[in-house]
Structures are given as C-alpha cells and as structure tokens.
Amino acid sequence: MEDVKTMEKKVTLEVENLTKSFDSKKVLDNIFFSVKKDEVFGLLGPNGAGKTTMIRVILDILKPDAGEIKIFGKSFSEKIKERIGYLPEESGLYKKLKVFDCIKYFASLKGMENIDSKIDYWLKKLNLQEYKNKNVQELSKGMQRQLQFIISTIHNPDILILDEPFYGLDPINKKLIKDTLLELKNKGMTIIMSTHQMDEVERMCDRILMINKGRKVLYGNLNEIKSKHGFSIMVEYEGKLPKPEGIKKANDYGNYAELILEKNANTQTILKSLAEKVELKKFEVKTPSLNEIFIEVVENEK
Amino acid sequence: MKNKSLIVAKYEFLKTVKRKGFLFAALLLPLLIMLPLMFTMQYLPSLIPETANEKIGFIDYAGFLEPEQKFVEYRDIEAAKQALIYDNISSFFVVRKDYFNTSRITIYSKDGSFFSSTPTKTLKDFLMKNILRYGNVSGEIAEKIKNPMAVEKVTIDEQGNIKEKKSGTGGFLLPYALAMLLILSIMTSSGYLMQGIVEEKESKTGELLLSSISADQLLKGKILGYGSVGLLQIGIWILVGLIMIFNSPLGGLFAGIEISWIFGLAIVYFILGYFLFAVSIACAASVSTSAKEAQQTSMIFTMFAIVPMMLAQFIIMAPNSIVAKIFTYFPYTSPFITMMRLPLVEISFYEIALSIAILIISIGIITKLSGRIFRMGMLMYGKRASLRDIMGFLKEK
Numbered sequence: 001m002e003d004v005k006t007m008e009k010k011v012t013l014e015v016e017n018l019t020k021s022f023d024s025k026k027v028l029d030n031i032f033f034s035v036k037k038d039e040v041f042g043l044l045g046p047n048g049a050g051k052t053t054m055i056r057v058i059l060d061i062l063k064p065d066a067g068e069i070k071i072f073g074k075s076f077s078e079k080i081k082e083r084i085g086y087l088p089e090e091s092g093l094y095k096k097l098k099v100f101d102c103i104k105y106f107a108s109l110k111g112m113e114n115i116d117s118k119i120d121y122w123l124k125k126l127n128l129q130e131y132k133n134k135n136v137q138e139l140s141k142g143m144q145r146q147l148q149f150i151i152s153t154i155h156n157p158d159i160l161i162l163d164e165p166f167y168g169l170d171p172i173n174k175k176l177i178k179d180t181l182l183e184l185k186n187k188g189m190t191i192i193m194s195t196h197q198m199d200e201v202e203r204m205c206d207r208i209l210m211i212n213k214g215r216k217v218l219y220g221n222l223n224e225i226k227s228k229h230g231f232s233i234m235v236e237y238e239g240k241l242p243k244p245e246g247i248k249k250a251n252d253y254g255n256y257a258e259l260i261l262e263k264n265a266n267t268q269t270i271l272k273s274l275a276e277k278v279e280l281k282k283f284e285v286k287t288p289s290l291n292e293i294f295i296e297v298v299e300n301e302k
Numbered sequence: 303m304k305n306k307s308l309i310v311a312k313y314e315f316l317k318t319v320k321r322k323g324f325l326f327a328a329l330l331l332p333l334l335i336m337l338p339l340m341f342t343m344q345y346l347p348s349l350i351p352e353t354a355n356e357k358i359g360f361i362d363y364a365g366f367l368e369p370e371q372k373f374v375e376y377r378d379i380e381a382a383k384q385a386l387i388y389d390n391i392s393s394f395f396v397v398r399k400d401y402f403n404t405s406r407i408t409i410y411s412k413d414g415s416f417f418s419s420t421p422t423k424t425l426k427d428f429l430m431k432n433i434l435r436y437g438n439v440s441g442e443i444a445e446k447i448k449n450p451m452a453v454e455k456v457t458i459d460e461q462g463n464i465k466e467k468k469s470g471t472g473g474f475l476l477p478y479a480l481a482m483l484l485i486l487s488i489m490t491s492s493g494y495l496m497q498g499i500v501e502e503k504e505s506k507t508g509e510l511l512l513s514s515i516s517a518d519q520l521l522k523g524k525i526l527g528y529g530s531v532g533l534l535q536i537g538i539w540i541l542v543g544l545i546m547i548f549n550s551p552l553g554g555l556f557a558g559i560e561i562s563w564i565f566g567l568a569i570v571y572f573i574l575g576y577f578l579f580a581v582s583i584a585c586a587a588s589v590s591t592s593a594k595e596a597q598q599t600s601m602i603f604t605m606f607a608i609v610p611m612m613l614a615q616f617i618i619m620a621p622n623s624i625v626a627k628i629f630t631y632f633p634y635t636s637p638f639i640t641m642m643r644l645p646l647v648e649i650s651f652y653e654i655a656l657s658i659a660i661l662i663i664s665i666g667i668i669t670k671l672s673g674r675i676f677r678m679g680m681l682m683y684g685k686r687a688s689l690r691d692i693m694g695f696l697k698e699k
Contacts, residue, residue, distance in 0.1 A: 023694055061512045061681065078516060086513040092506035108309050109514040151510070 011073070012037050012159055012190040013058065018067035020050075020057055020214075027053045029214040031067070035159075035192060035207075040185055042205035042222070043194040044290075046298050050214040051194045052089065055161055059086060071159070082111045085157035089164045089194075091144050095137035099128065102136055103151055110155040122150045126176060141168045149177060153184065160184065161192045166200060178204065198291040210294070212301050218293070226287035229296070233259040233270065233285055239278035244270050251292070260288060260296075306515045310523025311530065314498055318531045328535040332542040358425070359385055359394030364401035366436040373428055379410075386412060395425065480568050481641035483536065485607050488576045488637070491532025492583045492600075498528055499587035499680075500596050508680030517677035525580045532576065564644055567654070574661045575637035578668065579603060585672035588679030589687035589695075606634035614642060621646035630657050633664035671696060 013035040020028040027050045035041045045051050056062040058069060060076045071080050094102055103119050112118075123129045126146045131139055139147060145168045153160060165181075166174050181204065185191055195201060201208065201222075208225065210218035218225055230248075235241075235257050243250055246265030251258040261267070267285050274280060288296075318324055359374050359382045360367060369375040374391060376382040382394040393411035398404065409425075427448070434444040502508060511520055586600035610617070610629065617626050621643045629639040630649075636657045643649055678695035679687055687695070 056509075056681070059513045060516075061509065061677070078519075081514055084513065086510065088509040088513070090506045090509060092508065092510050094505050094507060105309075105313055106510065106514065109306055109511070148510075 010036060012071065013192070014068075014070040014073075015058070016068045016070075018054070018057065018069065019065050020053055020062065021065055027214050028057070028064070028211075031209075031211065031214075031216050033209045033216070033219055035190055037190055038185055038188045039206040040181070040191045040193060040204050042201040042208035043192055044196075044198075044201065044208055044210040044218075044294065045212055046294075049211045051211065052163065054211070055086075055163060055192075055194065058161065059084065082155065083158045085152040085155065085160040087148055087152040087160075087162045087165055089167070091141070091148065091168070093136045093144055093147065095135065097136055098133055099123070099136060099139070099147060100132045102147065103154060106151045107154050110157075112155050115154065118154060119150075122154055125180070126150060126173075142170055142173055145169055146173060146177070149180075153180075157189065159190045159192065161194075163194045165193060165195065166197055198289065198294055202290045208290075210297060212298055217297050217301065222290070223287070226290070226293065229288050229293050230263055231261050231265075231267075231285055232288040232292065233261065233267065233283065235259065235274065235280060235284075236282035237274070237278040237280050242273065242277045244273040246270055249296075258289070258292065260292065307519045307523035307526060310515065310520060311527035314524055314527030315530050318494055318498070318528065319534065324531070324535070328538050332539050356392040357390065359391040361394070361396045363399040364397045366401075367397060367428075367432050368435070370428075372424070382410070386410060480564065481610070481638050483540070484568060484572055484575065484641055485611065485638050487532050487536040487572060488579050489604065489607055490535055491529050491576050492579045492604075494531050495524060495528035495580050496583050496587045496596050496600060497593060498524060499584055500590065500593045503588070503591065503680065512677070512680065517680065518673055520680075521581070521584055521673060521676050524584065525577065529576055529580065533572075564641075567644065568641060570658065571637035571641060574658065574665065578633055578661065578665050579607070581665065581669050581672045585668075585675045585679070588676045589682070589692060603634065606632075607638065610635050610638035610642065613639075617642050618646065627653075631660055633661045636661055 011034050015034065016032045018028050018031040019026065031054065043051055043054065053062065057064050058071075060081070069076060072083070074080070094105075097105070100119060100123075103122075104115065107115050107119075120129070120132075123132055126149070128139075128143060128146060128150075131143065136144065136147065145165075149165065152162070160181075162181075165177060169177060178200070181191060193201070193205065205222055207221050208218065209216065237255060237257070241250070241252055241257055246262050246269065247259050248262045249260040251260075259270075261270075271280075271283055274283070319328075357372055357374050359376050360369075361376050361379060361382055367373070367375070374385075376385065376394065379396065382391070385391045386394060393409060395407050395409045397407050401407065407429075430448065431444070434447065439447070502511075515523075582603045583596075583600045586603065587596040590596035590599050613625070613629070616623075617629075617639060620626060626639060626643060629635040630643065630653065640649065640654065640657055675687075675692055675695045678691075682691075
C-alpha cells in the first residue's frame with residue numbers, strides 16, 4: 001500500500017511500448033514516457049504526428065495494439081476517468097444549451113454533484129459570469145474555449161490533458177489561462193499540454209516528448225534537450241550579415257538573425273568577424289529555441 | 303457513483319421533451335387529429351337530417367305492400383309528388399305491376415340533396431319483409447332469411463386439433479392496431495435517437511463525452527433516453543386514442559376482448575424491437591455527418607419496418623404461410639409480423655420463444671458490432687465514413 005502511494009506521488013502517468021495502427025499504418029510506434037506529479041509536460045510534434053491518437057489512447061477512447069498505460073500506478077478503469085480532465089482540440093459544446101447547464105451536465109458525467117457555487121466561482125474567475133444564462137452559441141470562439149477549459153477543470157482533476165489550449169484566445173485571455181494553469185500546477189495538478197505554440201511550451205513546460213510520424217524523437221528535461229542541441233547566437237545588426245566559420249545554420253530576418261552554432265564553435269571569434277562586417281546592436285549567446293529544435297528535428301526526419 | 307448512462311438518458315430525455323417540435327408531435331398532433339374526429343362522431347349525426355324519422359312514400363301497382371309508420375302509401379304519382387314538394391316525405395318509389403317478373407322500382411327524390419336521398423337498405427328491408435309476408439313465410443323464418451349466418455371459422459390440423467380461429471372485427475383490429483403502433487413507436491423513438499446522435503456529431507462533443515464515459519455507457523444512455531421519449535409520445539397517443547374510442551360508437555367493437563396477454567407481448571416486442579432498431583440506427587447515424595446522410599444510411603433498417611406494412615394483407619390472408627413464418631423469425635420484422643399473426647392464428651409458445659430468442663441473440667451481436675462503429679464514428683468529424691473505414695472500425699478492439 002505504501003509503495004503504491006509513493007509511486008502515485010512520483011509518477012502520475014507511465015506509458016510503455018505503446019503501439020497503435022489504423023489499417024496497416026502505424027500511428028504510434030513503440031512509444032514510452034512518463035509524466036511526474038505536478039509537472040507541466042509538453043507533448044509536441046508536427047501535424048499528423050500521432051499526438052491526438054496518443055491522448056485518445058491515454059484516455060481509453062482508443063485501445064492500443066500493444067503496450068501498457070498506467071495512471072497512478074494502476075491500469076485504466078472507468079473510475080480513473082473522473083480524475084482526469086480533458087480539453088480537446090475540437091471546440092465541441094452543445095450550442096443551444098445554457099452556459100451553466102452545459103458545465104453542469106459535463107461535470108455530472110465526471111461524478112460531480114451540488115456544484116452550483118463552484119460553477120459560479122469558475123465563471124467569475126474567467127470573466128464569464130454575465131454569460132451564465134446565455135446560450136453557448138452566443139459566446140465568441142475565445143469564450144467558448146474558456147468555457148471548455150472550465151469543463152475540463154471543474155472537477156479538480158489530478159491530471160489535466162490540454163490539446164491546443166490557447167487556440168482562439170486573445171492575449172489577455174491567453175495570459176489568464178496561463179496564470180490559472182500555473183496556479184493549478186502549484187496546487188499539485190499534473191498538466192499535459194499538446195500544442196504547436198513553442199514559445200508557450202518553453203515558458204511553461206518542465207519536460208517534453210516530441211513525436212514525429214508516430215515515433216519518439218525527443219524526450220526529457222527541456223533545458224537538457226536544449227543544451228544538447230548546442231548554442232545559438234541572437235544578433236541585431238545593420239548591414240549585410242556574413243556567415244563566419246562555426247555557424248551551422250543562419251535564420252536571417254534582415255536586421256535580426258538566429259545563428260545556430262557548430263559543436264566546437266568559438267563565440268569570441270564569431271563576434272569579432274561579425275563586428276568587422278556589420279554594425280552590431282545586440283549579441284546574445286543562448287541555447288537554441290524550441291521552435292528551432294522542432295524545425296531541425298522534423299526536417300532531419302524527412 | 304451515479305450511473306452515467308442514466309445521467310445521459312435523463313439529459314437526452316429532458317432536452318427532447320422540452321422542444322417545441324416534440325410538444326407539437328406528442329400533444330398537439332393527436333389533439334388536432336382526434337378532436338375533429340371526436341367532434342364528427344359526436345355531433346355529425348345531429349347535423350344530418352333525421353332520416354330515421356323521415357317518411358318515404360310509395361305507390362304500389364303490384365299490390366303486396368302494407369304501409370307502416372315510415373312508409374306511406376299514395377294513390378298516384380301526382381299525390382306523392384305534392385307530398386314530396388311540401389316535404390311531407392323525403393322521397394317516394396313506384397312499384398310496377400310487373401314487379402314480380404322484373405323487380406323494377408322507380409325512386410323519386412328532390413334535386414341535389416345528399417341527405418334526402420332514399421336509404422336503399424331501409425327500402426330493401428321493407429320490400430323483403432313484404433315479399434316474405436306475401437309468400438306466407440313466418441316471422442322466425444323471415445328473420446333467418448334476412449340474416450342466414452353468423453360465422454365462426456374453425457380449422458383443424460391433420461390430427462384433428464383446432465388450429466386457427468378468427469374472432470370478430472375488434473379482436474382483429476386491436477392487435478393489428480398494436481402492430482402498427484409498434485412500428486410507429488419504434489420508428490419514432492429511433493428517429494429521435496438518430497436526430498440526437500447527428501446533433502452530437504454536429505456539435506463535435508463526442509471526444510469530450512468519451513473522455514468521461516465509455517462508448518457503451520453513452521450508447522446505452524442515449525437509447526434509454528430516446529426510448530423513453532418514444533414511449534411517452536406513444537403513451538400520450540394511446541391515451542388520447544382510448545379516450546376517443548371508448549367515448550364513441552367504436553368502443554363497442556372492442557367490448558369483451560381479452561387483450562392483456564397481447565399487450566404483455568407487445569411490450570416485450572417493443573423493448574426488443576426498439577433496442578434492435580435503435581442500436582442499428584445509432585450506428586448508422588454515428589458514421590454520418592448530417593441528418594440527411596443519417597436518414598439515407600439508416601434506410602436499410604427502416605425498410606425492414608416497411609416490409610410488414612406492405613405484407614399486411616398477405617399475412618392476414620395467410621397467417622400460417624411459410625413467408626409469414628420466415629418473417630416471424632427474422633429479427634427486424636419479427637416484432638411486427640408476430641403482432642399481426644397473433645389474433646389470427648394460435649402461434650405456439652415455441653414459435654414465440656424462438657422468435658424472441660433470435661431477436662435477443664441478434665441484439666447481442668449487433669450491439670457488439672455497433673458499439674465499435676459508434677465509438678469510432680463519434681470521433682469522426684466532417685467526413686462520412688466509407689465502407690473501408692467501417693470495416694476498420696469493426697477491427698478496433
């Protein structure tokens with residue numbers, strides 16, 4: 001009993017050798033990873049990589065061909081569904097239902113009862129209080145996304161799985177959701193986030209799993225992954241940018257560039273040769289952006 | 303933990319019965335049909351001129367008619383014409399001298415009036431009564447000649463056992479009405495279910511629902527919810543129908559008929575039939591993207607419900623034919639055909655048990671297959687599943 005509790009504390013989700021095919025096409029190929037308690041875990045990959053299938057298999061909506069999934073150290077059961085929150089990519093809601101009734105119905109399917117005050121709390125928190133008795137179809141796209149977010153979290157799940165959570169949100173509501181997510185994380189919620197918005201992943205995720213064509217291509221701590229991919233230099237300049245030795249790839253945007261360095265490149269030499277040709281406004285050595293790593297990994301796979 | 307299927311059923315039930323469309327179909331429609339009917343039955347006789355009390359004149363050149371309260375004799379056509387013009391009589395007829403050779407009579411009535419035309423049956427009865435009296439036939443024999451038979455048909459099998467019996471009009475009408483009601487209720491409930499699933503697909507809520515509830519629970523909840531809607535609707539229709547029947551002359555047709563066991567079987571067949579059609583139609587709806595598409599796809603199943611209606615006349619004429627028997631065992635037609643045959647023939651216990659067993663086994667198999675198609679179909683948005691897709695769904699665990 002003690003062991004199970006300790007395990008639940010450390011690892012929330014464990015996926016081993018997961019394989020799933022549709023017809024003869026392998027959508028997930030021998031994937032394994034784990035997600036720890038109260039971490040924000042990024043699930044990345046280009047379109048059609050198998051992310052949604054992976055989430056559906058985790059949620060037991062689809063059955064895997066092979067492999068094992070353990071949630072809180074146990075195999076999947078219907079009861080476990082009540083401890084998981086899910087925000088799907090598709091904005092699926094009952095348009096003719098009132099906002100309040102819509103939340104209440106989905107919450108009841110998660111085993112929640114007498115939650116009127118809780119619904120009020122969440123509507124107020126996400127500035128939707130005035131829409132409580134309006135039909136869902138009267139809400140803007142962004143508001144509907146917020147409503148879906150409430151539905152996914154109202155039952156205070158232990159794991160929250162979000163598929164493109166910021167899709168359709170304006171910057172203010174995006175920040176509101178982000179702050180709420182961090183608040184939930186601090187309260188002990190495990191968050192798994194699938195998105196294409198790499199900047200958000202960099203800001204929020206502790207660890208990531210990147211899949212491409214159903215296969216695992218990157219997995220682990222975000223900082224470690226970034227440092228493994230060497231360093232890059234951000235430069236702001238005026239003039240015509242040369243390509244000094246030690247630069248593997250340059251993303252030149254005219255007066256701003258990201259230069260990916262080769263493994264043993266000397267940053268001092270590069271700085272010197274750049275300063276000779278252009279007027280430098282800014283020179284910053286940093287780990288490559290996740291966006292850059294993403295593009296590099298996916299292109300190498302082609 | 304509350305039963306999640308029941309939560310879905312309650313939600314779907316309340317959502318549907320609150321709709322204007324349902325309220326119209328369930329409450330207003332029967333009232334719109336029944337009220338004029340009741341009104342007609344109740345008040346039409348009073349609107350029609352009392353033909354029973356109206357007098358008919360006659361001129362008898364053959365010399366065998368005896369006047370009575372309703373029939374007044376006139377000397378000649380002129381006198382009768384005057385009586386007709388002044389509305390003393392509604393019509394009159396002339397019996398010719400050669401009547402016993404030719405049977406010819408001439409009826410005179412006023413122009414254009416539908417109600418005042420001479421009731422020929424009354425006239426026939428009057429003539430027959432007088433002919434019999436003229437021929438010295440006694441009252442009792444005369445009655446027999448008028449109504450020579452009261453039929454009860456009995457057929458026996460090769461061992462001499464009684465096999466078939468036909469009862470009166472009411473005994474046939476009621477189970478026949480039940481069979482039709484069964485078709486109507488099953489199709490209505492399945493129709494609501496189909497609409498509900500298509501709406502679910504259009505709102506793209508499948509994925510969110512399946513993250514909280516299994517596909518089987520969801521399907522069960524929907525079937526239960528919409529089945530209850532259908533039952534409520536049919537219940538209202540039956541209630542309105544019964545009130546109407548027993549408050550009208552039609553009530554007499556059903557007097558003294560033992561119907562409890564037929565009702566019992568009807569309920570069993572409703573539940574099984576509805577379940578079979580519901581599961582099949584749910585499956586068809588889940589692979590469609592619109593109501594129109596769903597209707598097209600589910601046509602294959604609704605056709606089975608039309609077959610018994612098309613075969614009704616044949617089944618009534620030959621309730622023990624091989625065709626009737628085959629359709630009693632075929633799961634998609636057995637509820638309706640059995641209901642049709644029940645009042646006409648003695649269907650053995652084994653025959654009914656076998657048809658119910660086949661129905662239950664079919665439901666088991668189709669539920670298993672449909673469950674897979676439904677789960678995958680609910681996740682498919684904006685695209686109709688091809689046959690290849692569906693075969694793929696069936697392979698899913």
